[in-house]
Amino acid sequence: MTWIRPLISMWPTAIAAGLLFVTTNAHADNGLRGITSQSGQPQSSIRNNDSQTQPDASEAASAGLRWFATASHGFHRFSNDRPTWQAGIVTFGAKSSKGRASFLEMGWLSRHEQDDIFGAINHYQPVGGRAYANLRVSLAPGADVSPRNDVYAEVFRSLPRALEVSGGYRFARYRDATLHTPSVGIAKYVRNWYFRLKSSVTPIDGSVGFAAIATVRSYGQTSEEFIGFTVAAGREIVGLPGGTVLARSPFVASVYGQRFLTSNAGLRLSVDVVRDGDLSRSGISAGLIARW
Secondary structure, eight states, X not given: OTTHHHHHHHHHHHHHHHHHHHGGGTTOOSSSTTTTTSBOBOOTTOOOOXXXXXOOHHHHHOOSEEEXXXXXXXXXXXXXXXXXXXXXXXXXXXEETTSOEEEEEEEEEEETTEEEEEEEEEEEEEOSSSEEEEEEEEEOTTOSSSOSEEEEEEEXXXXXXXXXXXXXXXXXXXXXXXXXXXXXXXXXXXXXXXXXXXXXXXXXXXXXXXEEEEEEEEEOSSTTOEEEEEEEEEOEEEEOTTSOEXXXXXXXXXXXEEEESSSSEEEEEEEEEEEOGGGOEEEEEEEEEEEO
16 A cells, blocks of 8 residues: 555646646536536536656656646537537646646636636645645626636545545526535545546525536546546536526536647547437537646
């Protein structure tokens, strides 16, 4: 079990790397938020993103900051005649050799023929020797179909036997609705594999709906290269034109990956399928990553 200590030391670094992938989904709706992340985590969700792999030599030798920039675009096409949903985002940020990471995000979301623009700050912070926290704050003034204020906080804690538990809370204020979504999660590390189950609950209009997300991820030579598979089911909140929200119960499956083609530049790709009645859709997201 001597590999647990380097695993723990890499958590914040790996989460920051996962964030680079899931930012396209970071402004998604409650419940199944950040389906390709959580990475989410986002995300995804994304964000939800951990690994036991060691940093490369240049990271280990550097006591300063390492900078990142990303640009992504994604879309969902429906099985009926609904207009395509699209999202685009750029991020800029840095992570330190101490495990802290901060990112600025700017993006736009197009749904129901409505376009919303948002900006966000996303920060990861070690808390003691066996825990870390993530805080993301997003603003979208004047938004119609996405939250105008979106705050997500989650704390992760390591346990013996390479286990990790987490607890999170999301506050999302739409034009005419305010939603609260607490969540809990448990994860397991097996060498370069990561397994996670996460559940959330979102009350709305006098009813309480649950969502569950399962993630399996395999890492490459570093925590910034990976391939993963996520499935989710349960409550999702969808914003509608005019500021109203609608509770849905979709099933979502997603495959995603990220790889660096040179020492400083890489690609990421995500493909997902959503089964949700008249909102059933399939999507793809692609992006570029730079680091220096």
